[in-house]
Amino acid sequence: MFREKIKVLDCTIRDGGLINNHYFTDEFVRASYKAISDAGIDYMEMGYRSSRALSPEANYGPWKYCDDDKISRIIDGIESNTKISIMVDAHRVKEQQFQPKEKSPVDMIRVATYVKDIDKAIAMLKIANDLGYETTVNIMAASIEIEKDLIEALDQLAETPVQVVYVVDSYGYFYCEQIEYMVKLYRQHLPAGKEIGIHCHNNQQLAFANTIEAIIHNANYVDASLYGIGRGAGNCALELIMGFLKNPKFSLTPILKVIEDYMIPMRNELEWGYLIPFMVTGILNRHPESAISIRKTPEKDKYAEFYEKIRDSLDTL
Amino acid sequence: MFREKIKVLDCTIRDGGLINNHYFTDEFVRASYKAISDAGIDYMEMGYRSSRALSPEANYGPWKYCDDDKISRIIDGIESNTKISIMVDAHRVKEQQFQPKEKSPVDMIRVATYVKDIDKAIAMLKIANDLGYETTVNIMAASIEIEKDLIEALDQLAETPVQVVYVVDSYGYFYCEQIEYMVKLYRQHLPAGKEIGIHCHNNQQLAFANTIEAIIHNANYVDASLYGIGRGAGNCALELIMGFLKNPKFSLTPILKVIEDYMIPMRNELEWGYLIPFMVTGILNRHPESAISIRKTPEKDKYAEFYEKIRDSLDTL
DSSP states (O other), X not given: OOXXXXXXXXXXXXXXXTTTTTOOXXXXXXXXXXXXXXXXXXXXXXXXXXXXXXXXXXXXXXXXXXXXXXXXXXXXXXXXXXXXXXEEEGGGOSSOOOOOGGGSSOOEEEEEXXXXXXXXXXXXXXXXXXXXXXXXXXXXXXXXXXXXXXXHHHHHHHTSOOOEEEEEETTSOOOHXXXXXXXXXXXXXXXXXXXXXXXXXXXXXXXXXXXXXXXXXXXXXXXXXXXXXXXXTOBOBHHHHHHHOOOTTOOSHHHHHXXXXXXXXXXXXXXXXXXXXXXXXXXXXXXTHHHHHHTTSTTTTOHHHHHHHHHHTTOOO | OOOTTOEEEEOHHHHHTTTTTTXXXXXXXXXXXXXXXXXXXXEEEEEEOOXXXXXXXXXXXXXXXXXXXXXXXXXXXXXXXXXXXXXXXXXXXXXXXXXXXXXXXXXXXXXXXXXXXXXXXXXXXXXXXXXXXXXXXXXXXXXXXXXXXXXXXXXHHTTSOOOEEEEEETTSOOOHHHHXXXXXXXXXXXXXXXXXXXXXXXXXXXXXXXXXXXXXXXXXXXXXXXXXXXXTTOBOBHHHHHHHOOOTTOOSHHHHHHIIIIIHHXXXXXXXXXXXXXXXXXXXXXXXXXXXXXXXXXXXXXXXXXXXXXXXXXXXX
16 A cells, blocks of 8 residues: 555554653663654654643652653654653643744644543644644544434534544454445544544454554554554554555564564563453453553452453343 | 354364374363363364374374274363364375264364465365365465465366365465455365365464455354363464354353363463564464474574564565
8 A cells, every 4th residue: 555645653652651660761661762763654753741730749750741852862863753742631731831842842732532522632733733733633432422412523623723633443343344435434524624534453363454454444543553452452563563554764673673662572561462361352342451460369260250251241221 | 153064173183283293182182172162163173184194193292093982082071062174285195094984073164275286275174075075275374375276176076066165374474455355266266165274274373364354254163172282372262253253052151161171271381372573474474484493492582683584585587
């Protein structure tokens, strides 16, 4: 697949940070930035710009806050055409500071939101846009939203300056036909000037396949991470999407090198990827929290019991 | 997805046997058969019916030969509607014995072949059909065959009694659009009475997605294995396809139980699944042998070097 408009965003540090409370070392973040730059990746997401009032510094590493000067020190001296993005949770905006874009190393602000918080997201998008940043909105948990409400949110976003609207399969529930449906739904409700993005989770080993499916239906912004790192089952693997996209600006070797140097040792310390409890929450269209919890207990491999428990917990009237 | 005609074949013992020279214990094979039966899976493949002259017994376990009496002892006393299949390599038929179906526990003989050996495959299919077995042909390495030759083979198969013709992505190279193309090509060249099957490898984490894709385009025979076990990157995971198919005859719990009891410990002894060297041979459309070899050396995680070496070895004139 070659389409020049396709932009790849590496979310290793941001989504991976959800597993380790954003405590990645400077050495690793810098090595990732260099590899991602050498590989020709379009964007690298450094983490969240979170409120220190809501998320106290005692509990989190630096990539929970992504201070401008921290980012600047990390990328200093590395030759790069890769743009920097950070993420903000619409429902957790409090006292965070955003400098005008020309004073910041950040190029893009991505606003993560649930449908119910879309007005907060739009307010944040307008602030970011007025400060000169590129903007995206990432509507989380699309697989459990009521379609009428989702459409209303898309119709509202159509009237904003946001440049990219992401389909986000937070629970790793969708398969290809549902991805096609969602991307077409987003396309139908957004003006031609706005792009569609795709962010998939790998609960059913479908993150890469669904990313391809979205690209086929004209999504042009694609999230991926090194060796698929991310909360729970993780994300679309960056190395796979690199193998698929034929744009000659991309180079696979630096990505494979940083995986062998950092991700393989890291996988011994942090857990992510295809594991049965994440598959179970995926096929049942549930938040991965129950699977993440059981993986920290001696019952972590009691798959049959876990499946029946989660399945039966859905019974209600 | 619910379509009554869809048949699921578990190839755990057969494809998994390629990693351990077919030395699975009786206990494990029996536990698998029980779980697969309880789960409502249509077929279980026990292994190969190989020639002892070509493959001496000193080098292989019992599932290389799948003697009728061995199978009978394993399944004895287990209540089951699951049919039994065995595989034969068309190019390795020598002195193997096949009893008439009514004297054998085997229901189906699957003939694996390359396009160049299609005449040997057809000869074997006719023998199996005349003995009363269900038959399939599995055309391996479809991603490197010349299309004209492949079509000629399909046209020949159209004239035989074979019931199912499999699209086999031996190298894990295809993505969804190529699977759609191949399934439609097979459909076009085979009479309506013959079914299409799908057997995928997981080099690019696409085995399940491509299996879904084939199902969408009317493939009705689906290969999968417990926890995706199989040579190299392995196969479509049976637990994933069970989560996708909605036929009420299927039950996921017994599959999850046998995975927790046997596959998780086994994965500590035997290697299969998504690993970067298998991804590399997949995206380069190469046999996984070079990746399997390097995984047995101290260089097993030298991904960048391996990629460049395999990629450059393709340069020729």
